[in-house]
Amino acid sequence: MIKLKKTIRIQAVLIAALGFFILTGGTAYAQSGTKTVFRFLEVPSSPRTAALGSYSVSHPASGISQFFDNPAYPGVRDHRTFSASYINLIHDVNMYFTSGAWHFDGIGTLGAGIRYMSYGRFDETDEQGNILSEFSAYDFALSTGLSREMMTGLQAGAAIHFIQSSYAAYNSTAVAFSAGAYWNSPDGFNSAGVTIQHLGTQVTKFDEVREPLPFDLRAGFTRRLENLPLRLSLTFHNLTRWQIPNANDIEEPGFFGTLMRHTTIGGEFLFSENVNLRLGYNHLQNAELKSRSRLDTSGFSYGLGIKYKSITFDVSRNSFSDLGGVTRIGITAAL
Template identity: 35%
Template sequence: MQNKLTVLLLILLACPAFSQVGGENVYQFLNLISSPRQAALGGKTITTYDYDVNQPLFNPASINEEMNGRLALNYSNYLGDVNYGTASYAYTHDKHVNTFHAGVTYINYGKFDGRNEFGDATGTFTGGEVALSLGYAYNVPWTNLYLGANAKFISSTLESYQSFGAAVDLGAIYVDDKNDINYGLVIRNFGTQITTYNGEKEKLPFEVIAGISQELENVPVRWHLTLENLQKWKVAFANPARSEQTIDGGVQEEKVGFLANAFRHVIFGVEVLPQKAINIRLSYNFRRAAELKILDQRTFSGISAGFGIRFNKFRFDYSYSRYTSASNTSQFGLMINL
């Protein structure tokens, strides 16, 4: 009973940190934002095809020779005392074999005070999760279509409970060089638990994402439009705080219409001066804004911004994401061209 209570406490504290659909799955940390650039563009951009060695963590089809020898390290002091980070590296063996990618995502939930069913202290415990990924992309001959895959190996420890799992990401990018438009499609976290926490197998946070981006002609701006959670149409929910009392004393729940639900799939971001040594990024995540909105308050939830600076072989990136008036996150990243 004691172990069940402490693990339940850990899960309840950790789940709100992720803006996911319903918190219905295990290994939710797999959908953590992979880098400051990704965060500043809304969190799930999949159409970037350039030097950014962080991008394959979300779309393996983006792996390319321009990433060769680049190492990226990212860190975020997340909500509460939760800390997480990612690392990525790409290596081109030769032009025939193309480029391989390796990545790590980890999260540390911090320390918790354990209590039994009587409220007595039982000591402290911790929780953490990590995923290792290996990725490869393939250019379909005589086309601008790129296909890629990541294999993920997952380890999770919550108090005295452990679980191991495996998953794959499948991605595609089509690069229209003539119009400078990229189209992307990703199937993420398709996998299973190999061992469970307590004998009950749970689903992974499977997700389908589509996107399009374009760098405008004669204007140094690239816009990104991302459609998230396409595997599930109804992602909106009725907020109890917006319910109304009826004449007969009943309660009328908030009605979420077609457009309100549709926009919750949308993320829009822009990157100014994307090819320069200094660039600026800004985005709006519609679902995050709707879910974290506080009634009668202007919190600017859903807005993220950031910048990148390149000097010699180093690139520094920073992002700031707005969640609520009391909870915001900053993410820091360093990329080195080895």
């Protein structure tokens, strides 16, 4: 029985690790070198975020579709707005996101959302390969938060996350907290933001050891150019640690190389109020996944947003080198 449980666990962990490896850019461990759990929380929930480099804390007009990126984003304009997005990773591995917002005068904007990652169903076998039953593997997080305008142009928000992962006979739950602030200048040409993500702890553990959650501190700045319909963004992540080693390092990177591993760059071309083209670059993903034998586009991303009346359609594509790419689709609608 012990061997059987070990076999089930190995299968489930390998399945989950493959999904995390591609979706979070290749790291099987947190950038500090310590193992973390619930890595699905790091997956960009919005095609817009994914297209702009996989991190978002300062992008204007974000709203409920990027609620998981910065809980300060939702505002009065998002009242009764709902968003959903979808990723097909490989075969039966799928991830779904949904979120909604309701504004209450004098209180603020309530946001709520679900993140769900399914790895499909698998056969449980004995040592001879005989099928005994089926088991499933999934990750799930339910989030709710509140944001409000603190002064003209400045919003603050916080969210709580109830998290569960189940890999066959192994299960774990956790509670985490996120908070953020978002500022937009009166002329709309400058914006900035900061967030703390997933500060929390396991409630029930997979094994006897309590493992850390993927905590992160992020900050960013966005500038719209005056003579060109283009927004440029710089976002800095993993700000609680400096060194971010990875298995591809032949030697330790210098100051600039290390700084770039904390940096993502995004550009959003505003062709009109209804059509936006997005480009992004994530240097950490490039450093972890690039092939040394050829010119590699790992870490690069692009996407498109189209708005028709009260409905916005978003799509993005992220390159992960020899692993291929991941396409995300999303829709946001005001009811």
